[in-house]
Amino acid sequence: MVSQWTPAMAMMLVSTISYVDRNTLALLSPTILRETHLSNQQYGYIILAFSIAYMLANPVWGAAIDRIGVRTGMFAAVSLWTLASAAHAFASGLGSFAIARGVLGFGEGATFPSGLRTVVQTLPVKWRSRGIAVAYSGGSFGALITPIVITPVAARWGWQGAFWFTGAIGAAWLAMWAAVSRRTDLRKDLSKDLSKDLPAVRALEADRSHSAVAAHLRNARMWAFIAAYSLGAFPSGFVLYQAANYFSAAMHKSQVEIGYVLWIPPLGWELGYFFWGWVMDRYAAGGASRVSMRRIFATMMWLSLPLALVARVVSFSAALAMMFVAMFIAAGFIIGAMAYATSHFDARDSGLIAGAGAGSWSAVVGAAMPLIGRLFDVHRYNPAFEIAALFPVAGYCLWRVLDAVSSTAAPRLAPAGRHSPL
Numbered sequence: 001m002v003s004q005w006t007p008a009m010a011m012m013l014v015s016t017i018s019y020v021d022r023n024t025l026a027l028l029s030p031t032i033l034r035e036t037h038l039s040n041q042q043y044g045y046i047i048l049a050f051s052i053a054y055m056l057a058n059p060v061w062g063a064a065i066d067r068i069g070v071r072t073g074m075f076a077a078v079s080l081w082t083l084a085s086a087a088h089a090f091a092s093g094l095g096s097f098a099i100a101r102g103v104l105g106f107g108e109g110a111t112f113p114s115g116l117r118t119v120v121q122t123l124p125v126k127w128r129s130r131g132i133a134v135a136y137s138g139g140s141f142g143a144l145i146t147p148i149v150i151t152p153v154a155a156r157w158g159w160q161g162a163f164w165f166t167g168a169i170g171a172a173w174l175a176m177w178a179a180v181s182r183r184t185d186l187r188k189d190l191s192k193d194l195s196k197d198l199p200a201v202r203a204l205e206a207d208r209s210h211s212a213v214a215a216h217l218r219n220a221r222m223w224a225f226i227a228a229y230s231l232g233a234f235p236s237g238f239v240l241y242q243a244a245n246y247f248s249a250a251m252h253k254s255q256v257e258i259g260y261v262l263w264i265p266p267l268g269w270e271l272g273y274f275f276w277g278w279v280m281d282r283y284a285a286g287g288a289s290r291v292s293m294r295r296i297f298a299t300m301m302w303l304s305l306p307l308a309l310v311a312r313v314v315s316f317s318a319a320l321a322m323m324f325v326a327m328f329i330a331a332g333f334i335i336g337a338m339a340y341a342t343s344h345f346d347a348r349d350s351g352l353i354a355g356a357g358a359g360s361w362s363a364v365v366g367a368a369m370p371l372i373g374r375l376f377d378v379h380r381y382n383p384a385f386e387i388a389a390l391f392p393v394a395g396y397c398l399w400r401v402l403d404a405v406s407s408t409a410a411p412r413l414a415p416a417g418r419h420s421p422l
Contacts, residue, residue, distance in 0.1 A: 007122045008131050010180045011115040012138035014078060017173055018108045019142025021085040021166045022050065024150050025101070026241050027262060028159045030248035031255050035159075040245060042094050044373030047241055049098035050105035051366020055359040057109025062355025070114045070121070071181040077114070078174055081107025086167030089160040109359065112136065116338070116354035121186060129286050129339050133277030136338070140269030140331060143240055151259030222356065224402035225341045228297065230360035231395025232333025235307055235326040237365035238388040239265050242372060243323060250381055251316055261320060268324035272331025279332075280339040287339025290403065300332045301396040308389035311381035326389075333392065334361075337399075364391070 025032065025046075033043055065073040084103035091097040115135035123131040154162040180186075244262060247253040284292040307326040310319050334357075341353050368387070375384040 004122065005131075005134070006180060007118045007183065007186055008115075008134045010177065011111075011118050011135035012141070014074065014173055014177075015111050015115060015136065015138030016142035016145070017078075017138075017166075017169055018081070018111045019139045020146050020149065020169065021081065021104060022108065023143050023146040023240060024085075024162050024166055025088065025097075027146050027150055027244055027259065028154055028162060028255070029241075029244055030258070031154070032159055033245075036092060036097075038094060038097075040373040040376040041370055042373075043245075044370035045094065046097045046101050047369040048366040050101040051362040051369070053102040053105035054109050054362040055366065057106040058113060058355035058357075058359030058362070059352060060355070061110035062113035062352040065110065065113050065117055066352060069186070070117050071186050073110055074114050074177060074181070075174065077107050077110030078170055078177070079107075082167050082170030082174070085170060086164055088163040088166075105362070109355065111139075112358040113352070113354040116342075118186065120342075122183075125286075128342060129281045129335065130274075130277045132338050132342070133273045133335055136334065137270055137273040140266050140273055140327070143266035144263045144270050146266075147259045147262040151256065154259075155256065219406065220402045221344055221406035222341075224399045224406060225337050225353075226356060226360045227395050227398035227402060228333055228340065229337035229357040229395075230364040231398065232297070232300065232304075232337065232392045233330040233361055234364055234368070234391035234395070235304060235388050236269055236330035236334075237361065238368070238372065239323045239327055241365070241369060242376065242384070245376055246311075246381065247316070247319075249376065249379070250311070251319070253316070261316075264320045265323035265327045268326070268328035269331050272328040273335060275328075276332035276335040277339075280335055284336075284339065286343055287336065287341070288343035290407070293336065293340055293403075294400065296332070296336060297396050297399060300329050300336070301392050303329045304392035305389050308386040310385045329392070333395065 029043060032038070033040065038046075061073060061077060081104050084100055084107055087100045087103070088097070091100050112135075115138075116132060119128060119131035119135050150162050150165070153165050157164075243265060244258050247258050247262075248255070279296065280287050283289075284296060287293060304326060306322055310322045313319055313322070337357060338354070341357065345353050368391075372384050372387070375381070
């Protein structure tokens with residue numbers, strides 16, 4: 001039992017490291033922007049460089065991992081992003097940070113496709129939503145521990161030393177993966193093993209001989225999944241990238257003061273993964289019950305709206321609590337979208353599906369960050385938070401419409417659970 005969960009735990013650990021790597025810049029951004037004389041809008045463009053690379057890399061890595069396997073794919077990806085993370089220590093301006101960030105984003109694009117692929121290969125269907133929650137929760141856990149771990153490192157060795165540290169922990173994971181990835185269930189040919197466990201009608205099967213990617217792009221259900229994931233979970237990226245700058249500029253908190261408390265919002269993200277994973281398995285048949293999914297997504301949409309009021313409160317504690325709730329709900333959109341997708345798509349495309357979700361989220365966050373940064377530069381915090389709160393509303397509405405379209409355009413799939421396609 002314990003050993004069966006070891007691969008999922010390894011994916012949780014690597015996603016933890018990936019978020020420590022990416023959030024070190026976010027945490028230290030007040031100090032870095034001050035010392036390098038970068039504006040918040042330029043910081044937004046640096047995030048955009050990461051996001052574009054991450055967006056493009058997710059489906060690329062997803063398709064590659066579906067072909068070459070998670071063992072080899074993760075060796076290559078983590079090696080690349082570990083070098084890129086350490087390279088941030090040499091950056092001094094917009095161009096150098098953008099290059100380092102772009103390479104980091106490309107390498108980290110393998111994280112969630114590998115996580116989903118690993119869960120699909122190593123855990124039974126009845127545990128799959130919880131397995132996804134475990135593998136994906138490393139991202140929120142990484143965001144949670146970044147302030148706790150990186151703040152004292154940066155205080156002792158400077159922000160450059162913090163990036164040397166992130167490179168070191170990536171190298172340590174690679175050594176561990178060399179042992180864990182020798183398992184037979186991580187090296188086998190998934191398409192052969194799962195072909196006998198797919199009794200449902202495959203909506204995309206007729207197109208597989210041409211291109212799985214093209215078939216998915218023609219499927220309204222894929223776009224419903226992307227809308228729920230990328231727009232519904234947008235507040236998580238907004239809080240991750242801008243909370244430190246908001247507390248520094250609007251509430252006049254020091255870098256150390258921010259570091260002491262910035263773990264609180266990501267704690268909501270971490271707890272949300274496990275709570276919503278349980279909800280999906282318990283009340284939505286692992287994402288296959290469309291009626292239940294509508295109710296759950298609608299509830300999460302309404303609970304996302306208080307984020308719009310953060311800039312109107314004067315209490316530091318209240319602002320932190322509201323960000324905590326926003327990230328708790330964002331985790332629900334991620335887990336809900338993944339549960340929905342894994343109930344309706346072929347297991348052989350698991351890496352591609354995960355890549356489409358994470359990549360689309362990165363694209364939306366990256367596209368919005370320069371605008372958000374500009375609003376922060378001119379101290380217009382109210383519209384920035386209001387815009388962030390409206391993304392889940394758009395995500396739910398688009399998901400609802402596209403899911404309805406897909407239900408009339410595609411054959412009915414078998415119920416989720418032991419007989420779900422993924």
